[in-house]
Amino acid sequence: MAEVPRRPLEIKGTLEIQPTDIADRLKKIEEKLEAARGKVSAKDFWDKLQASGATGIISSIILALVGFMLTGAISNSVQQRQMELASVEKMQSLISALSDPMIPEKDEDVDTTTLAAFGKPAVPAFTTFLGKDTPTSLRIADKGLHMVGSAHPSWVCVHLTSIVRNRSGLYSWRTFSHTLDLVGDINCQSSQAAVQDFKDSTATIDKLNAFVNTRATQKDFDDLRAQTESILGRLNHAPKVSWWRGLKRFLHVISDDEVEEAG
Amino acid sequence: MMRWRRRDKGLIMIKYALGLLALFATSVAIALNPCTTQTDSGNYMIYVDPVTLASAAANQGVFLDRLRFAVETNVQELRLKLVEDRSRVPDMPQVVVITCAPQRKPQQRTDFTTTELKTLDQFGVVLELWGLVLDTSGNGQVGYALVSATSQKLANPAIYTLNRVLGSNPESVQKAFSKDPVLVAYATIAVGTRMFQNSDFASASSYLCTGAVKLSKVVAGVQKANTDLIFVTEQKTLLSATLDLRNKALQAAGTPPSSESTCPVEKTQ
Numbered sequence: 001m002a003e004v005p006r007r008p009l010e011i012k013g014t015l016e017i018q019p020t021d022i023a024d025r026l027k028k029i030e031e032k033l034e035a036a037r038g039k040v041s042a043k044d045f046w047d048k049l050q051a052s053g054a055t056g057i058i059s060s061i062i063l064a065l066v067g068f069m070l071t072g073a074i075s076n077s078v079q080q081r082q083m084e085l086a087s088v089e090k091m092q093s094l095i096s097a098l099s100d101p102m103i104p105e106k107d108e109d110v111d112t113t114t115l116a117a118f119g120k121p122a123v124p125a126f127t128t129f130l131g132k133d134t135p136t137s138l139r140i141a142d143k144g145l146h147m148v149g150s151a152h153p154s155w156v157c158v159h160l161t162s163i164v165r166n167r168s169g170l171y172s173w174r175t176f177s178h179t180l181d182l183v184g185d186i187n188c189q190s191s192q193a194a195v196q197d198f199k200d201s202t203a204t205i206d207k208l209n210a211f212v213n214t215r216a217t218q219k220d221f222d223d224l225r226a227q228t229e230s231i232l233g234r235l236n237h238a239p240k241v242s243w244w245r246g247l248k249r250f251l252h253v254i255s256d257d258e259v260e261e262a263g
Numbered sequence: 264m265m266r267w268r269r270r271d272k273g274l275i276m277i278k279y280a281l282g283l284l285a286l287f288a289t290s291v292a293i294a295l296n297p298c299t300t301q302t303d304s305g306n307y308m309i310y311v312d313p314v315t316l317a318s319a320a321a322n323q324g325v326f327l328d329r330l331r332f333a334v335e336t337n338v339q340e341l342r343l344k345l346v347e348d349r350s351r352v353p354d355m356p357q358v359v360v361i362t363c364a365p366q367r368k369p370q371q372r373t374d375f376t377t378t379e380l381k382t383l384d385q386f387g388v389v390l391e392l393w394g395l396v397l398d399t400s401g402n403g404q405v406g407y408a409l410v411s412a413t414s415q416k417l418a419n420p421a422i423y424t425l426n427r428v429l430g431s432n433p434e435s436v437q438k439a440f441s442k443d444p445v446l447v448a449y450a451t452i453a454v455g456t457r458m459f460q461n462s463d464f465a466s467a468s469s470y471l472c473t474g475a476v477k478l479s480k481v482v483a484g485v486q487k488a489n490t491d492l493i494f495v496t497e498q499k500t501l502l503s504a505t506l507d508l509r510n511k512a513l514q515a516a517g518t519p520p521s522s523e524s525t526c527p528v529e530k531t532q
Binding site for chain 2: 101102103104105109134135136138139142174177215217218219220222
């Protein structure tokens, strides 16, 4: 086989590299680079805070604040309880003196006023007097609850509402009568539904006598009926408590010693 | 921030006490001491307050018993009538005379506040009687608080005083109280008024008429003596209101107007 002589191959032409492609690719690389740099520089406040190590300090401060508040609340609560217990001891002699149905009027007035000065802790004692059904005890309860109710109406109203709602035969019709008077005088808006319910429950004298421990006469029934309607009318026309005050009451955030609005 | 809760609790209590004492200082002077621990049990109660004598040597307990006896003698006729009426109204209440504790001493009409009268009314008291010996010669004053008549608005309030010679010792006071036509008239009107309030209209018309007749006789007597014109004027107003209430009772009872239903006192007016 004849050997084919080798001869160099010559390629002729030009290598055309288009400059636009390189420029585009370069541009894209630069953009990506720029975007990556932007991400690095756009750290949020939290990242920076974490980076700076301030989070530890802040969390410590918050923890200290919460601790302080909790300690204060617990301390206040304990002190309040201690004061209530001390009040009970001090109130004991007054309650004992006022329990005498023949207590002279002068002593009765002074002791009632002094007992009322204890404020909220005295309310259960006055509520008990309201249920005793003697002229003296009812007078003491009237005076005392008026006094305490002028500063803490919502507290007193809660107790009055529970009496108005009671159908157990524990109370006399006179207790209901005095309670209704107090509800109207203190403007217990929260008792309105209870008073309406009482009115519905006492449509006849027999219905009333079914749940009172002293039978009411026709006159007593007529008087109580007229009184209930009068109190309901008074509550309906009295100024209503603001929604904000109502919300605060609902959430029980009213300060212990803050003077409340009636309603 | 300093808030109420941070303040001294004792200070707050003292402030409350002072404020409340000032607020109720006016009511201290006019309220009456309690009368009794006795409850009503549905009867018509007449309270009799002790009469303060010029000389304090008398035995209060014995004196109170004598007073009660004197008042019970006055209302005996009324009590018998109430017992008789039980044949018609089986659960007819009775008049009960109760002497009050010595500490209860009304001195004037204004001692009977609206609250006091309301309480008496609620506890079944229809009438309260008190007396004062004003000087050593025995001149005095007798007071009558018609509780049921006040609650029925026969007068506002139906509280009357009458100057009388009571004497200076328990015997003379008892004698002065033992025959008291004013008390008899008032007790009858008070009971009749309470009957009206309790919707016993037939009984009420009868008792109110009887009371009106007795009162008209008292008025005529005082008018004749020409001793107390203010008292006479007040009693005429009460008499008129009593007769009006009696007419209402007749209407409510469904009794048609007739010569029998007319109260004798109306014919004379």
